[in-house]
Amino acid sequence: xxxxxxxxxxxxxxxxxxxxxxxxxxxxxxxxxxxxxxxxxxxxxxxxxxxxxxxxxxxxxxxxxxxxxxxxxxxxxxxxxxxxxxxxxxxxxxxxxxxxxxxxxxxxxxxxxxxxxxxxxxxxxxxxxxxxxxxxxxxxxxxxxxxxxxxxxxxxxxxxxxxxxxxxxxxxxxxxxxxxxxxxxxxxxxxxxxxxxxxxxxxxxxxxxxxxxxxxxxxxxxxxxxxxxxxxxxxxxxxxxxxxxxxxxxxxxxxxxxxxxxxxxxxxxxxxxxxxxxxxxxxxxxxxxxxxxxx
Amino acid sequence: xxxxxxxxxxxxxxxxxxxxxxxxxxxxxxxxxxxxxxxxxxxxxxxxxxxxxxxxxxxxxxxxxxxxxxxxxxxxxxxxxxxxxxxxxxxxxxxxxxxxxxxxxxxxxxxxxxxxxxxxxxxxxxxxxxxxxxxxxxxxxxxxxxxxxxxxxxxxxxxxxxxxxxxxxxxxxxxxxxxxxxxxxxxxxxxxxxxxxxxxxxxxxxxxxxxxxxxxxxxxxxxxxxxxxxxxxxxxxxxxxxxxx
Ligand SMILES: Nc1ncnc2c1ncn2[C@@H]1O[C@H](COP(=O)(O)OP(=O)(O)O)[C@@H](O)[C@H]1O
Ligand SMILES: [Mg+2]
Numbered sequence: 349x350x351x352x353x354x355x356x357x358x359x360x361x362x363x364x365x366x367x368x369x370x371x372x373x374x375x376x377x378x379x380x381x382x383x384x385x386x387x388x389x390x391x392x393x394x395x396x397x398x399x400x401x402x403x404x405x406x407x408x409x410x411x412x413x414x415x416x417x418x419x420x421x422x423x424x425x426x427x428x429x430x431x432x433x434x435x436x437x438x439x440x441x442x443x444x445x446x447x448x449x450x451x452x453x454x455x456x457x458x459x460x461x462x463x464x465x466x467x468x469x470x471x472x473x474x475x476x477x478x479x480x481x482x483x484x485x486x487x488x489x490x491x492x493x494x495x496x497x498x499x500x501x502x503x504x505x506x507x508x509x510x511x512x513x514x515x516x517x518x519x520x521x522x523x524x525x526x527x528x529x530x531x532x533x534x535x536x537x538x539x540x541x542x543x544x545x546x547x548x549x550x551x552x553x554x555x556x557x558x559x560x561x562x563x564x565x566x567x568x569x570x571x572x573x574x575x576x577x578x579x580x581x582x583x584x585x586x587x588x589x590x591x592x593x594x595x596x597x598x599x600x601x602x603x604x605x606x607x608x609x610x611x612x613x614x615x616x617x618x619x620x621x622x623x624x625x626x627x628x629x630x631x632x633x634x635x636x637x638x639x640x641x642x643x
Numbered sequence: 644x645x646x647x648x649x650x651x652x653x654x655x656x657x658x659x660x661x662x663x664x665x666x667x668x669x670x671x672x673x674x675x676x677x678x679x680x681x682x683x684x685x686x687x688x689x690x691x692x693x694x695x696x697x698x699x700x701x702x703x704x705x706x707x708x709x710x711x712x713x714x715x716x717x718x719x720x721x722x723x724x725x726x727x728x729x730x731x732x733x734x735x736x737x738x739x740x741x742x743x744x745x746x747x748x749x750x751x752x753x754x755x756x757x758x759x760x761x762x763x764x765x766x767x768x769x770x771x772x773x774x775x776x777x778x779x780x781x782x783x784x785x786x787x788x789x790x791x792x793x794x795x796x797x798x799x800x801x802x803x804x805x806x807x808x809x810x811x812x813x814x815x816x817x818x819x820x821x822x823x824x825x826x827x828x829x830x831x832x833x834x835x836x837x838x839x840x841x842x843x844x845x846x847x848x849x850x851x852x853x854x855x856x857x858x859x860x861x862x863x864x865x866x867x868x869x870x871x872x873x874x875x876x877x878x879x880x881x882x883x884x885x886x887x888x
Binding site: 512515516518519522523525526527528529530531532533534641642643 | 694696715716717720721726727728731732733734735736737738741744745746748749777779793794797
């Protein structure tokens with residue numbers, strides 16, 4: 349069988365891009381708030397639905413869909429943190445308590461979405477031109493995804509490295525006590541990351557929804573590889589997450605080819621993400637963080 | 644003159660446990676005040692209780708004549724109280740310059756931050772040479788200097804230092820002490836916790852000795868140093884060290 353490696357590479361970049369935008373918020377809030385927020389999956393789903401609603405149901409187009417999904421999902425995330433997780437943490441809830449609470453919050457959002465929009469998969473109405481460049485095929489949606497990923501990755505990079513808020517985020521995630529002793533309002537920093545992180549998750553949700561389907565499990569469908577990105581990249585490590593996202597994307601796409609050639613179901617590709625989580629935790633629990641010490 | 648910072652009858656600790664009882668201290672402008680005592684006596688807890696990092700069960704904290712009991716540390720910095728913790732006192736994932744930048748976080752004026760940066764590098768030329776070095780890669784001495792420099796960027800009126808000479812070899816240690824002296828001369832009052840009694844008393848005006856969470860002795864640096872019993876029982880100085888003096 350002929351294997352189109354250029355296409356596999358491109359597909360990996362596409363997969364990795366969605367995982368990256370989806371993972372940044374989870375990774376940063378995990379580190380700052382000290383627990384993994386499982387409701388992050390529902391922020392992705394919510395973004396997909398809001399994007400679908402604005403662009404396909406209201407017919408306002410994609411740009412408003414991105415903006416509204418970002419802002420609304422960010423607000424929901426802010427309310428979740430401010431209204432549920434922060435009060436719990438203040439009362440001494442442990443990491444485990446908070447994690448379980450986040451699973452509950454995720455369920456509530458997921459079934460609310462199901463009650464509102466129904467469980468039948470919906471599809472974005474947009475049609476995308478397909479371009480053929482040599483041996484590879486790329487759709488307009490994918491080009492847009494690459495553009496959005498590049499823009500947000502670079503913006504995040506410069507924000508984290510150059511701006512006062514960005515440095516405060518890095519400072520607070522590595523040493524919250526010293527950050528407070530430097531005059532940084534760590535609580536405000538945490539709220540800001542919950543907002544931006546969920547906003548980005550919503551964008552990932554739109555791309556995932558537009559390239560597959562929109563239903564209450566859209567986010568849950570990809571939460572495992574997203575966790576793999578967070579763990580492999582090193583919790584809270586932005587640069588690590590970038591590299592990890594593309595490693596996971598590549599693993600998954602090569603995995604699909606390998607599974608097909610072995611005559612196995614391609615559904616096993618999710619198991620690959622799980623395998624990477626396990627291997628990382630056994631071999632190097634801090635993941636790629638050792639290579640990216642400024643993050 | 645009333646003290647710039649005073650803690651009155653402090654009971655403090657963690658969770659439900661009281662670690663220090665009925666401690667009162669005062670710090671005046673143009674003064675270096677030492678907190679001495681063996682490991683685990685509650686020196687760090689005392690400083691932490693002033694900034695909300697340890698639980699304050701009872702007592703009052705007065706700053707500039709104002710009751711600031713129970714203040715959070717980020718607000719304390721804005722008011723002029725700087726703090727250098729005993730451990731993890733630099734942002735190891737940030738460069739030297741970025742650490743200083745974070746130290747000046749309360750300051751909104753970019754020009755002023757720049758001039759503070761220059762001033763700080765004048766006091767600590769060791770840091771100026773390595774602005775882009777990651778704090779996590781510094782030696783013990785450099786790290787402690789950065790920790791103090793970071794706190795100085797907020798131009799505090801009072802600086803609370805928790806063992807700034809820990810894991811520093813003697814030579815850079817002396818350099819740090821003389822820098823503290825000049826910081827004091829420029830108008831910042833300093834409260835310093837230190838294990839090396841002889842060294843710290845050489846630059847201090849007064850001191851307090853904590854043992855088991857209680858203040859067992861206080862007075863001028865000279866009187867503390869002379870007090871035979873204090874040397875023997877609490878300060879743990881060797882006879883030899885004194886002979887060398
Ligand atoms: N975070 C904490 N939680 C509970 N107990 C603590 C904590 N930090 C210190 N202690 C206890 O408080 C006592 C005083 O500690 P500390 O103030 O650090 O002493 P010192 O700084 O004089 O060495 C010790 O018995 C220590 O075990
Ligand atoms: Mg201590």
